[in-house]
Amino acid sequence: MIPIYKPYMPDNLLPDIEKILYSGNLAYGKYGKLFEQALADYTGNLNILTVSSYNHAMQIVLSTLGLQQGDEIIASPVSCLASNQPFVVKNLKIVWADVNPETGSMCPEDVKKRITSKTKAIFHNHFCGYLGQIDEIRKIGIEHNLIVVDDCIEAFGSEFNGKKMGSNESDIAVFSFQTVRLPNTIDGAAISFKNQNLYEKAKMIRDYGIDRSKFRDVNGEISAECDIEVEGYGALMSEINSLIGIKQMNDIxxxxxxxxxxxxxxxxxxxxxxxxxxxxxxxxxxxxxxxxxxxxxxxxxxxxxxxxxxxxxxxxxxxxxxxxxxxxxxxxxxxxxxxxxxxxxxxxxxxx
Structure with missing residues:
Protein backbone atom coordinates (compact mmCIF):
# COMPACT_ATOMS: atom_id res chain seq x y z
CA MET A 1 0.00 0.00 0.00
CA ILE A 2 1.29 3.48 -0.85
CA PRO A 3 1.85 5.21 2.52
CA ILE A 4 0.51 8.61 3.51
CA TYR A 5 3.93 9.54 4.99
CA LYS A 6 7.50 8.50 4.28
CA PRO A 7 10.63 9.99 5.88
CA TYR A 8 13.05 11.44 3.35
CA MET A 9 16.78 11.02 3.80
CA PRO A 10 19.48 12.16 1.35
CA ASP A 11 22.24 9.84 0.16
CA ASN A 12 25.86 9.86 1.38
CA LEU A 13 25.21 11.30 4.84
CA LEU A 14 27.29 8.81 6.82
CA PRO A 15 30.80 10.18 6.08
CA ASP A 16 29.83 13.67 7.27
CA ILE A 17 27.95 12.31 10.28
CA GLU A 18 30.99 10.25 11.27
CA LYS A 19 33.18 13.35 11.10
CA ILE A 20 30.84 15.18 13.45
CA LEU A 21 30.62 12.26 15.88
CA TYR A 22 34.39 12.24 16.38
CA SER A 23 35.02 15.97 16.02
CA GLY A 24 34.31 16.85 19.63
CA ASN A 25 31.75 19.42 18.42
CA LEU A 26 28.34 17.81 18.75
CA ALA A 27 26.18 20.67 20.02
CA TYR A 28 24.86 23.65 18.07
CA GLY A 29 27.72 25.25 16.18
CA LYS A 30 29.03 25.44 12.60
CA TYR A 31 26.30 23.28 11.03
CA GLY A 32 23.59 24.82 13.20
CA LYS A 33 24.46 28.26 11.86
CA LEU A 34 24.69 26.99 8.28
CA PHE A 35 21.27 25.37 8.54
CA GLU A 36 19.77 28.59 9.89
CA GLN A 37 21.36 30.49 7.00
CA ALA A 38 19.87 28.01 4.51
CA LEU A 39 16.43 28.53 6.06
CA ALA A 40 16.89 32.30 6.03
CA ASP A 41 17.83 32.22 2.34
CA TYR A 42 14.83 30.04 1.54
CA THR A 43 12.22 32.03 3.45
CA GLY A 44 13.74 35.45 2.84
CA ASN A 45 13.85 36.14 6.58
CA LEU A 46 17.12 36.49 8.51
CA ASN A 47 15.33 36.29 11.87
CA ILE A 48 15.02 32.52 12.01
CA LEU A 49 16.07 30.05 14.71
CA THR A 50 16.42 26.28 14.60
CA VAL A 51 15.16 24.39 17.63
CA SER A 52 15.54 20.80 18.86
CA SER A 53 11.82 19.94 18.59
CA TYR A 54 8.51 21.43 17.53
CA ASN A 55 7.24 21.24 21.11
CA HIS A 56 10.22 23.29 22.27
CA ALA A 57 9.60 25.75 19.44
CA MET A 58 6.03 26.34 20.57
CA GLN A 59 7.05 26.68 24.21
CA ILE A 60 9.70 29.22 23.20
CA VAL A 61 7.09 31.23 21.30
CA LEU A 62 4.78 31.28 24.33
CA SER A 63 7.64 32.38 26.60
CA THR A 64 8.85 35.00 24.13
CA LEU A 65 5.36 36.51 24.02
CA GLY A 66 5.30 36.55 27.82
CA LEU A 67 2.05 34.59 28.04
CA GLN A 68 0.96 33.82 31.59
CA GLN A 69 -1.51 31.52 33.30
CA GLY A 70 -5.06 32.58 32.53
CA ASP A 71 -4.22 34.53 29.37
CA GLU A 72 -6.51 33.73 26.46
CA ILE A 73 -5.31 32.58 23.07
CA ILE A 74 -7.43 31.81 20.02
CA ALA A 75 -6.60 28.60 18.17
CA SER A 76 -8.14 26.04 15.85
CA PRO A 77 -9.14 22.57 17.05
CA VAL A 78 -8.57 21.37 13.46
CA SER A 79 -4.85 20.81 13.87
CA CYS A 80 -2.25 18.38 15.11
CA LEU A 81 -2.40 17.68 18.85
CA ALA A 82 1.23 18.87 19.02
CA SER A 83 0.08 22.36 18.04
CA ASN A 84 -2.22 22.79 21.04
CA GLN A 85 -0.65 20.80 23.89
CA PRO A 86 1.88 23.58 24.71
CA PHE A 87 -1.02 25.87 25.68
CA VAL A 88 -1.95 23.41 28.42
CA VAL A 89 1.60 23.34 29.80
CA LYS A 90 1.46 27.14 30.17
CA ASN A 91 -2.05 27.00 31.70
CA LEU A 92 -3.45 29.28 29.04
CA LYS A 93 -7.16 29.56 28.37
CA ILE A 94 -7.81 28.09 24.94
CA VAL A 95 -10.60 29.69 22.94
CA TRP A 96 -11.45 27.58 19.90
CA ALA A 97 -12.37 29.29 16.65
CA ASP A 98 -14.58 27.57 14.11
CA VAL A 99 -13.35 26.71 10.61
CA ASN A 100 -14.64 27.05 7.08
CA PRO A 101 -15.94 23.52 6.34
CA GLU A 102 -14.83 23.81 2.71
CA THR A 103 -11.17 24.49 3.59
CA GLY A 104 -10.60 23.44 7.21
CA SER A 105 -9.01 26.83 7.87
CA MET A 106 -9.81 29.25 10.67
CA CYS A 107 -12.92 31.36 10.02
CA PRO A 108 -12.09 35.09 10.31
CA GLU A 109 -15.64 36.12 11.25
CA ASP A 110 -15.69 33.59 14.09
CA VAL A 111 -12.26 34.75 15.30
CA LYS A 112 -13.53 38.33 15.55
CA LYS A 113 -16.42 37.26 17.79
CA ARG A 114 -14.10 35.49 20.21
CA ILE A 115 -11.67 38.32 20.95
CA THR A 116 -11.89 39.72 24.50
CA SER A 117 -9.76 42.01 26.65
CA LYS A 118 -7.88 38.89 27.80
CA THR A 119 -6.95 37.73 24.30
CA LYS A 120 -3.18 37.84 23.84
CA ALA A 121 -2.51 36.08 20.52
CA ILE A 122 -4.04 34.21 17.59
CA PHE A 123 -2.52 30.88 16.57
CA HIS A 124 -3.38 30.34 12.91
CA ASN A 125 -2.92 26.67 12.03
CA HIS A 126 -2.37 25.83 8.37
CA PHE A 127 -3.88 22.37 8.29
CA CYS A 128 -1.92 19.65 6.46
CA GLY A 129 0.05 22.28 4.51
CA TYR A 130 -3.05 24.05 3.14
CA LEU A 131 -2.83 27.74 4.03
CA GLY A 132 -5.69 29.58 5.70
CA GLN A 133 -7.16 33.02 5.06
CA ILE A 134 -3.91 34.76 5.87
CA ASP A 135 -4.77 38.34 4.88
CA GLU A 136 -8.02 38.31 6.82
CA ILE A 137 -6.51 36.87 10.01
CA ARG A 138 -3.54 39.23 9.85
CA LYS A 139 -5.88 42.22 9.50
CA ILE A 140 -7.74 41.10 12.63
CA GLY A 141 -4.42 40.90 14.46
CA ILE A 142 -3.47 44.42 13.41
CA GLU A 143 -6.91 45.81 14.28
CA HIS A 144 -6.80 44.36 17.80
CA ASN A 145 -3.02 44.74 18.36
CA LEU A 146 -2.57 40.95 18.58
CA ILE A 147 0.36 38.85 17.43
CA VAL A 148 -0.66 36.25 14.84
CA VAL A 149 1.43 33.09 14.97
CA ASP A 150 1.39 31.13 11.72
CA ASP A 151 1.42 27.52 12.85
CA CYS A 152 3.16 25.90 9.88
CA ILE A 153 3.72 22.53 11.52
CA GLU A 154 2.96 20.85 8.18
CA ALA A 155 3.38 23.84 5.87
CA PHE A 156 7.08 24.38 5.19
CA GLY A 157 7.41 25.53 1.58
CA SER A 158 3.75 26.51 1.25
CA GLU A 159 3.38 29.94 -0.34
CA PHE A 160 1.15 32.97 0.06
CA ASN A 161 1.18 35.67 -2.62
CA GLY A 162 4.26 34.02 -4.08
CA LYS A 163 6.24 34.21 -0.82
CA LYS A 164 7.29 31.29 1.34
CA MET A 165 5.72 30.96 4.76
CA GLY A 166 8.15 32.26 7.34
CA SER A 167 8.94 35.38 5.35
CA ASN A 168 9.04 38.63 7.31
CA GLU A 169 5.36 39.18 6.51
CA SER A 170 4.47 36.71 9.29
CA ASP A 171 4.61 38.07 12.84
CA ILE A 172 5.88 34.65 13.88
CA ALA A 173 5.91 31.35 12.00
CA VAL A 174 6.65 27.92 13.50
CA PHE A 175 7.78 24.88 11.48
CA SER A 176 8.23 21.21 12.36
CA PHE A 177 11.12 19.15 10.96
CA GLN A 178 9.97 15.91 12.58
CA THR A 179 10.48 12.66 10.66
CA VAL A 180 7.50 12.89 8.29
CA ARG A 181 7.93 16.58 7.43
CA LEU A 182 10.04 18.31 4.82
CA PRO A 183 12.78 19.06 5.58
CA ASN A 184 13.18 16.22 8.07
CA THR A 185 15.97 16.51 10.64
CA ILE A 186 14.76 13.36 12.48
CA ASP A 187 13.43 15.79 15.06
CA GLY A 188 13.59 19.54 15.09
CA ALA A 189 11.83 22.77 14.25
CA ALA A 190 12.32 26.40 13.37
CA ILE A 191 10.80 29.75 14.35
CA SER A 192 10.85 32.92 12.24
CA PHE A 193 10.12 36.44 13.48
CA LYS A 194 9.23 39.77 11.93
CA ASN A 195 10.26 41.69 15.06
CA GLN A 196 14.01 41.81 15.74
CA ASN A 197 13.59 42.22 19.51
CA LEU A 198 11.37 39.14 19.77
CA TYR A 199 13.93 37.22 17.72
CA GLU A 200 16.75 38.21 20.06
CA LYS A 201 14.67 37.35 23.11
CA ALA A 202 13.74 33.94 21.66
CA LYS A 203 17.40 33.25 20.91
CA MET A 204 18.17 33.54 24.64
CA ILE A 205 15.09 31.58 25.73
CA ARG A 206 16.16 28.76 23.41
CA ASP A 207 19.43 28.55 25.41
CA TYR A 208 18.38 28.68 29.09
CA GLY A 209 17.93 32.46 28.96
CA ILE A 210 21.66 32.98 28.38
CA ASP A 211 23.13 35.90 26.46
CA ARG A 212 26.21 34.11 25.11
CA SER A 213 27.99 37.39 24.31
CA LYS A 214 28.26 38.10 28.07
CA PHE A 215 28.09 34.64 29.65
CA ARG A 216 31.84 34.01 30.05
CA ASP A 217 34.70 36.26 31.06
CA VAL A 218 38.10 36.66 29.39
CA ASN A 219 39.30 33.43 31.07
CA GLY A 220 36.34 31.42 29.82
CA GLU A 221 34.71 31.29 33.26
CA ILE A 222 31.00 31.93 33.78
CA SER A 223 30.65 35.60 34.54
CA ALA A 224 28.69 36.82 37.55
CA GLU A 225 28.11 40.01 35.58
CA CYS A 226 25.83 38.14 33.18
CA ASP A 227 22.33 38.08 34.65
CA ILE A 228 19.68 35.55 33.56
CA GLU A 229 16.52 37.62 33.16
CA VAL A 230 14.15 35.33 31.24
CA GLU A 231 12.99 31.74 31.51
CA GLY A 232 14.63 29.34 29.11
CA TYR A 233 14.91 25.87 27.64
CA GLY A 234 17.75 23.63 26.49
CA ALA A 235 16.48 23.60 22.93
CA LEU A 236 19.47 24.03 20.65
CA MET A 237 19.58 21.70 17.64
CA SER A 238 22.55 19.29 17.54
CA GLU A 239 25.16 19.38 14.79
CA ILE A 240 24.01 16.03 13.38
CA ASN A 241 20.40 17.16 13.08
CA SER A 242 21.57 20.43 11.56
CA LEU A 243 23.74 18.66 9.01
CA ILE A 244 20.80 16.49 7.93
CA GLY A 245 18.71 19.65 7.59
CA ILE A 246 21.33 21.30 5.36
CA LYS A 247 21.49 18.27 3.09
CA GLN A 248 17.70 18.15 2.85
CA MET A 249 17.49 21.83 1.95
CA ASN A 250 19.62 21.04 -1.11
CA ASP A 251 16.77 18.82 -2.34
CA ILE A 252 13.73 20.71 -1.05
Whole structure:
Protein backbone atom coordinates (compact mmCIF):
# COMPACT_ATOMS: atom_id res chain seq x y z
CA MET A 1 0.00 0.00 0.00
CA ILE A 2 1.29 3.48 -0.85
CA PRO A 3 1.85 5.21 2.52
CA ILE A 4 0.51 8.61 3.51
CA TYR A 5 3.93 9.54 4.99
CA LYS A 6 7.50 8.50 4.28
CA PRO A 7 10.63 9.99 5.88
CA TYR A 8 13.05 11.44 3.35
CA MET A 9 16.78 11.02 3.80
CA PRO A 10 19.48 12.16 1.35
CA ASP A 11 22.24 9.84 0.16
CA ASN A 12 25.86 9.86 1.38
CA LEU A 13 25.21 11.30 4.84
CA LEU A 14 27.29 8.81 6.82
CA PRO A 15 30.80 10.18 6.08
CA ASP A 16 29.83 13.67 7.27
CA ILE A 17 27.95 12.31 10.28
CA GLU A 18 30.99 10.25 11.27
CA LYS A 19 33.18 13.35 11.10
CA ILE A 20 30.84 15.18 13.45
CA LEU A 21 30.62 12.26 15.88
CA TYR A 22 34.39 12.24 16.38
CA SER A 23 35.02 15.97 16.02
CA GLY A 24 34.31 16.85 19.63
CA ASN A 25 31.75 19.42 18.42
CA LEU A 26 28.34 17.81 18.75
CA ALA A 27 26.18 20.67 20.02
CA TYR A 28 24.86 23.65 18.07
CA GLY A 29 27.72 25.25 16.18
CA LYS A 30 29.03 25.44 12.60
CA TYR A 31 26.30 23.28 11.03
CA GLY A 32 23.59 24.82 13.20
CA LYS A 33 24.46 28.26 11.86
CA LEU A 34 24.69 26.99 8.28
CA PHE A 35 21.27 25.37 8.54
CA GLU A 36 19.77 28.59 9.89
CA GLN A 37 21.36 30.49 7.00
CA ALA A 38 19.87 28.01 4.51
CA LEU A 39 16.43 28.53 6.06
CA ALA A 40 16.89 32.30 6.03
CA ASP A 41 17.83 32.22 2.34
CA TYR A 42 14.83 30.04 1.54
CA THR A 43 12.22 32.03 3.45
CA GLY A 44 13.74 35.45 2.84
CA ASN A 45 13.85 36.14 6.58
CA LEU A 46 17.12 36.49 8.51
CA ASN A 47 15.33 36.29 11.87
CA ILE A 48 15.02 32.52 12.01
CA LEU A 49 16.07 30.05 14.71
CA THR A 50 16.42 26.28 14.60
CA VAL A 51 15.16 24.39 17.63
CA SER A 52 15.54 20.80 18.86
CA SER A 53 11.82 19.94 18.59
CA TYR A 54 8.51 21.43 17.53
CA ASN A 55 7.24 21.24 21.11
CA HIS A 56 10.22 23.29 22.27
CA ALA A 57 9.60 25.75 19.44
CA MET A 58 6.03 26.34 20.57
CA GLN A 59 7.05 26.68 24.21
CA ILE A 60 9.70 29.22 23.20
CA VAL A 61 7.09 31.23 21.30
CA LEU A 62 4.78 31.28 24.33
CA SER A 63 7.64 32.38 26.60
CA THR A 64 8.85 35.00 24.13
CA LEU A 65 5.36 36.51 24.02
CA GLY A 66 5.30 36.55 27.82
CA LEU A 67 2.05 34.59 28.04
CA GLN A 68 0.96 33.82 31.59
CA GLN A 69 -1.51 31.52 33.30
CA GLY A 70 -5.06 32.58 32.53
CA ASP A 71 -4.22 34.53 29.37
CA GLU A 72 -6.51 33.73 26.46
CA ILE A 73 -5.31 32.58 23.07
CA ILE A 74 -7.43 31.81 20.02
CA ALA A 75 -6.60 28.60 18.17
CA SER A 76 -8.14 26.04 15.85
CA PRO A 77 -9.14 22.57 17.05
CA VAL A 78 -8.57 21.37 13.46
CA SER A 79 -4.85 20.81 13.87
CA CYS A 80 -2.25 18.38 15.11
CA LEU A 81 -2.40 17.68 18.85
CA ALA A 82 1.23 18.87 19.02
CA SER A 83 0.08 22.36 18.04
CA ASN A 84 -2.22 22.79 21.04
CA GLN A 85 -0.65 20.80 23.89
CA PRO A 86 1.88 23.58 24.71
CA PHE A 87 -1.02 25.87 25.68
CA VAL A 88 -1.95 23.41 28.42
CA VAL A 89 1.60 23.34 29.80
CA LYS A 90 1.46 27.14 30.17
CA ASN A 91 -2.05 27.00 31.70
CA LEU A 92 -3.45 29.28 29.04
CA LYS A 93 -7.16 29.56 28.37
CA ILE A 94 -7.81 28.09 24.94
CA VAL A 95 -10.60 29.69 22.94
CA TRP A 96 -11.45 27.58 19.90
CA ALA A 97 -12.37 29.29 16.65
CA ASP A 98 -14.58 27.57 14.11
CA VAL A 99 -13.35 26.71 10.61
CA ASN A 100 -14.64 27.05 7.08
CA PRO A 101 -15.94 23.52 6.34
CA GLU A 102 -14.83 23.81 2.71
CA THR A 103 -11.17 24.49 3.59
CA GLY A 104 -10.60 23.44 7.21
CA SER A 105 -9.01 26.83 7.87
CA MET A 106 -9.81 29.25 10.67
CA CYS A 107 -12.92 31.36 10.02
CA PRO A 108 -12.09 35.09 10.31
CA GLU A 109 -15.64 36.12 11.25
CA ASP A 110 -15.69 33.59 14.09
CA VAL A 111 -12.26 34.75 15.30
CA LYS A 112 -13.53 38.33 15.55
CA LYS A 113 -16.42 37.26 17.79
CA ARG A 114 -14.10 35.49 20.21
CA ILE A 115 -11.67 38.32 20.95
CA THR A 116 -11.89 39.72 24.50
CA SER A 117 -9.76 42.01 26.65
CA LYS A 118 -7.88 38.89 27.80
CA THR A 119 -6.95 37.73 24.30
CA LYS A 120 -3.18 37.84 23.84
CA ALA A 121 -2.51 36.08 20.52
CA ILE A 122 -4.04 34.21 17.59
CA PHE A 123 -2.52 30.88 16.57
CA HIS A 124 -3.38 30.34 12.91
CA ASN A 125 -2.92 26.67 12.03
CA HIS A 126 -2.37 25.83 8.37
CA PHE A 127 -3.88 22.37 8.29
CA CYS A 128 -1.92 19.65 6.46
CA GLY A 129 0.05 22.28 4.51
CA TYR A 130 -3.05 24.05 3.14
CA LEU A 131 -2.83 27.74 4.03
CA GLY A 132 -5.69 29.58 5.70
CA GLN A 133 -7.16 33.02 5.06
CA ILE A 134 -3.91 34.76 5.87
CA ASP A 135 -4.77 38.34 4.88
CA GLU A 136 -8.02 38.31 6.82
CA ILE A 137 -6.51 36.87 10.01
CA ARG A 138 -3.54 39.23 9.85
CA LYS A 139 -5.88 42.22 9.50
CA ILE A 140 -7.74 41.10 12.63
CA GLY A 141 -4.42 40.90 14.46
CA ILE A 142 -3.47 44.42 13.41
CA GLU A 143 -6.91 45.81 14.28
CA HIS A 144 -6.80 44.36 17.80
CA ASN A 145 -3.02 44.74 18.36
CA LEU A 146 -2.57 40.95 18.58
CA ILE A 147 0.36 38.85 17.43
CA VAL A 148 -0.66 36.25 14.84
CA VAL A 149 1.43 33.09 14.97
CA ASP A 150 1.39 31.13 11.72
CA ASP A 151 1.42 27.52 12.85
CA CYS A 152 3.16 25.90 9.88
CA ILE A 153 3.72 22.53 11.52
CA GLU A 154 2.96 20.85 8.18
CA ALA A 155 3.38 23.84 5.87
CA PHE A 156 7.08 24.38 5.19
CA GLY A 157 7.41 25.53 1.58
CA SER A 158 3.75 26.51 1.25
CA GLU A 159 3.38 29.94 -0.34
CA PHE A 160 1.15 32.97 0.06
CA ASN A 161 1.18 35.67 -2.62
CA GLY A 162 4.26 34.02 -4.08
CA LYS A 163 6.24 34.21 -0.82
CA LYS A 164 7.29 31.29 1.34
CA MET A 165 5.72 30.96 4.76
CA GLY A 166 8.15 32.26 7.34
CA SER A 167 8.94 35.38 5.35
CA ASN A 168 9.04 38.63 7.31
CA GLU A 169 5.36 39.18 6.51
CA SER A 170 4.47 36.71 9.29
CA ASP A 171 4.61 38.07 12.84
CA ILE A 172 5.88 34.65 13.88
CA ALA A 173 5.91 31.35 12.00
CA VAL A 174 6.65 27.92 13.50
CA PHE A 175 7.78 24.88 11.48
CA SER A 176 8.23 21.21 12.36
CA PHE A 177 11.12 19.15 10.96
CA GLN A 178 9.97 15.91 12.58
CA THR A 179 10.48 12.66 10.66
CA VAL A 180 7.50 12.89 8.29
CA ARG A 181 7.93 16.58 7.43
CA LEU A 182 10.04 18.31 4.82
CA PRO A 183 12.78 19.06 5.58
CA ASN A 184 13.18 16.22 8.07
CA THR A 185 15.97 16.51 10.64
CA ILE A 186 14.76 13.36 12.48
CA ASP A 187 13.43 15.79 15.06
CA GLY A 188 13.59 19.54 15.09
CA ALA A 189 11.83 22.77 14.25
CA ALA A 190 12.32 26.40 13.37
CA ILE A 191 10.80 29.75 14.35
CA SER A 192 10.85 32.92 12.24
CA PHE A 193 10.12 36.44 13.48
CA LYS A 194 9.23 39.77 11.93
CA ASN A 195 10.26 41.69 15.06
CA GLN A 196 14.01 41.81 15.74
CA ASN A 197 13.59 42.22 19.51
CA LEU A 198 11.37 39.14 19.77
CA TYR A 199 13.93 37.22 17.72
CA GLU A 200 16.75 38.21 20.06
CA LYS A 201 14.67 37.35 23.11
CA ALA A 202 13.74 33.94 21.66
CA LYS A 203 17.40 33.25 20.91
CA MET A 204 18.17 33.54 24.64
CA ILE A 205 15.09 31.58 25.73
CA ARG A 206 16.16 28.76 23.41
CA ASP A 207 19.43 28.55 25.41
CA TYR A 208 18.38 28.68 29.09
CA GLY A 209 17.93 32.46 28.96
CA ILE A 210 21.66 32.98 28.38
CA ASP A 211 23.13 35.90 26.46
CA ARG A 212 26.21 34.11 25.11
CA SER A 213 27.99 37.39 24.31
CA LYS A 214 28.26 38.10 28.07
CA PHE A 215 28.09 34.64 29.65
CA ARG A 216 31.84 34.01 30.05
CA ASP A 217 34.70 36.26 31.06
CA VAL A 218 38.10 36.66 29.39
CA ASN A 219 39.30 33.43 31.07
CA GLY A 220 36.34 31.42 29.82
CA GLU A 221 34.71 31.29 33.26
CA ILE A 222 31.00 31.93 33.78
CA SER A 223 30.65 35.60 34.54
CA ALA A 224 28.69 36.82 37.55
CA GLU A 225 28.11 40.01 35.58
CA CYS A 226 25.83 38.14 33.18
CA ASP A 227 22.33 38.08 34.65
CA ILE A 228 19.68 35.55 33.56
CA GLU A 229 16.52 37.62 33.16
CA VAL A 230 14.15 35.33 31.24
CA GLU A 231 12.99 31.74 31.51
CA GLY A 232 14.63 29.34 29.11
CA TYR A 233 14.91 25.87 27.64
CA GLY A 234 17.75 23.63 26.49
CA ALA A 235 16.48 23.60 22.93
CA LEU A 236 19.47 24.03 20.65
CA MET A 237 19.58 21.70 17.64
CA SER A 238 22.55 19.29 17.54
CA GLU A 239 25.16 19.38 14.79
CA ILE A 240 24.01 16.03 13.38
CA ASN A 241 20.40 17.16 13.08
CA SER A 242 21.57 20.43 11.56
CA LEU A 243 23.74 18.66 9.01
CA ILE A 244 20.80 16.49 7.93
CA GLY A 245 18.71 19.65 7.59
CA ILE A 246 21.33 21.30 5.36
CA LYS A 247 21.49 18.27 3.09
CA GLN A 248 17.70 18.15 2.85
CA MET A 249 17.49 21.83 1.95
CA ASN A 250 19.62 21.04 -1.11
CA ASP A 251 16.77 18.82 -2.34
CA ILE A 252 13.73 20.71 -1.05
CA UNK A 253 12.70 22.41 -4.28
CA UNK A 254 12.73 19.15 -6.25
CA UNK A 255 10.78 17.32 -3.53
CA UNK A 256 8.08 19.98 -3.32
CA UNK A 257 7.87 20.21 -7.11
CA UNK A 258 7.16 16.48 -7.21
CA UNK A 259 4.43 16.81 -4.58
CA UNK A 260 2.74 19.61 -6.51
CA UNK A 261 2.89 17.54 -9.69
CA UNK A 262 1.28 14.66 -7.81
CA UNK A 263 -1.54 16.99 -6.75
CA UNK A 264 -2.26 17.81 -10.39
CA UNK A 265 -2.51 14.08 -11.11
CA UNK A 266 -4.95 13.67 -8.21
CA UNK A 267 -7.06 16.53 -9.60
CA UNK A 268 -7.36 14.58 -12.83
CA UNK A 269 -8.09 11.28 -11.08
CA UNK A 270 -11.07 12.56 -9.12
CA UNK A 271 -12.37 15.05 -11.68
CA UNK A 272 -15.27 12.79 -12.68
CA UNK A 273 -16.36 11.97 -9.13
CA UNK A 274 -19.46 13.65 -7.70
CA UNK A 275 -18.95 12.22 -4.22
CA UNK A 276 -15.32 13.36 -3.79
CA UNK A 277 -13.99 16.87 -4.47
CA UNK A 278 -10.58 18.49 -3.90
CA UNK A 279 -10.15 20.58 -0.79
CA UNK A 280 -10.82 24.21 -1.67
CA UNK A 281 -7.75 26.45 -1.79
CA UNK A 282 -7.80 29.84 -0.12
CA UNK A 283 -6.98 32.67 -2.51
CA UNK A 284 -3.36 33.42 -3.38
CA UNK A 285 -2.11 30.24 -1.64
CA UNK A 286 0.07 27.43 -2.97
CA UNK A 287 0.15 24.42 -0.62
CA UNK A 288 3.18 22.16 -0.26
CA UNK A 289 0.84 19.16 -0.72
CA UNK A 290 2.23 17.29 2.26
CA UNK A 291 -0.98 15.38 1.62
CA UNK A 292 -3.69 15.77 -0.99
CA UNK A 293 -6.92 16.80 0.75
CA UNK A 294 -10.41 15.87 -0.41
CA UNK A 295 -13.94 16.26 0.92
CA UNK A 296 -16.16 13.16 0.72
CA UNK A 297 -19.90 12.69 0.94
CA UNK A 298 -19.24 9.34 2.66
CA UNK A 299 -15.83 9.52 4.34
CA UNK A 300 -15.83 5.95 5.69
CA UNK A 301 -16.73 4.45 2.32
CA UNK A 302 -14.20 6.58 0.47
CA UNK A 303 -11.44 5.61 2.93
CA UNK A 304 -12.20 1.92 2.42
CA UNK A 305 -12.31 2.24 -1.36
CA UNK A 306 -8.99 4.11 -1.58
CA UNK A 307 -7.30 1.54 0.66
CA UNK A 308 -8.64 -1.31 -1.46
CA UNK A 309 -6.91 0.36 -4.40
CA UNK A 310 -3.61 0.55 -2.49
CA UNK A 311 -3.75 4.17 -1.31
CA UNK A 312 -3.43 4.69 2.45
CA UNK A 313 -6.20 7.25 2.88
CA UNK A 314 -6.61 8.76 6.36
CA UNK A 315 -8.20 11.60 8.28
CA UNK A 316 -4.68 12.45 9.60
CA UNK A 317 -5.81 14.33 12.73
CA UNK A 318 -8.88 14.50 14.93
CA UNK A 319 -10.42 17.74 16.15
CA UNK A 320 -8.77 18.68 19.43
CA UNK A 321 -11.93 20.04 21.09
CA UNK A 322 -12.86 16.44 21.96
CA UNK A 323 -9.95 16.19 24.45
CA UNK A 324 -10.68 16.97 28.10
CA UNK A 325 -7.14 18.30 28.70
CA UNK A 326 -8.07 21.52 26.86
CA UNK A 327 -11.07 22.22 29.12
CA UNK A 328 -13.08 23.48 26.17
CA UNK A 329 -15.32 20.95 24.45
CA UNK A 330 -17.43 23.51 22.62
CA UNK A 331 -19.05 21.94 19.59
CA UNK A 332 -18.40 23.92 16.42
CA UNK A 333 -20.52 23.47 13.32
CA UNK A 334 -17.80 24.08 10.76
CA UNK A 335 -15.33 21.84 12.60
CA UNK A 336 -17.79 18.94 12.79
CA UNK A 337 -18.76 19.22 9.12
CA UNK A 338 -15.15 19.44 7.94
CA UNK A 339 -13.91 16.52 10.04
CA UNK A 340 -16.81 14.37 8.85
CA UNK A 341 -15.78 14.93 5.23
CA UNK A 342 -12.01 15.46 5.13
CA UNK A 343 -9.73 12.72 3.88
CA UNK A 344 -6.03 12.88 3.03
CA UNK A 345 -4.44 10.92 0.20
CA UNK A 346 -0.73 10.15 -0.37
CA UNK A 347 0.86 12.95 -2.39
CA UNK A 348 4.48 12.91 -1.24
CA UNK A 349 7.68 12.79 -3.25
CA UNK A 350 7.63 8.95 -3.17
CA UNK A 351 4.33 8.68 -5.06
CA UNK A 352 4.90 7.73 -8.70
Missing amino acids: DDLLKKQRQNAIVWNERIAESKQIVPLNLNKETNPNFWVYGVLCEDKKLALEEFRKKGWYATGVHINNNIYSVFKNSEKLIGVSKFMNQFLALPCGWWVQ
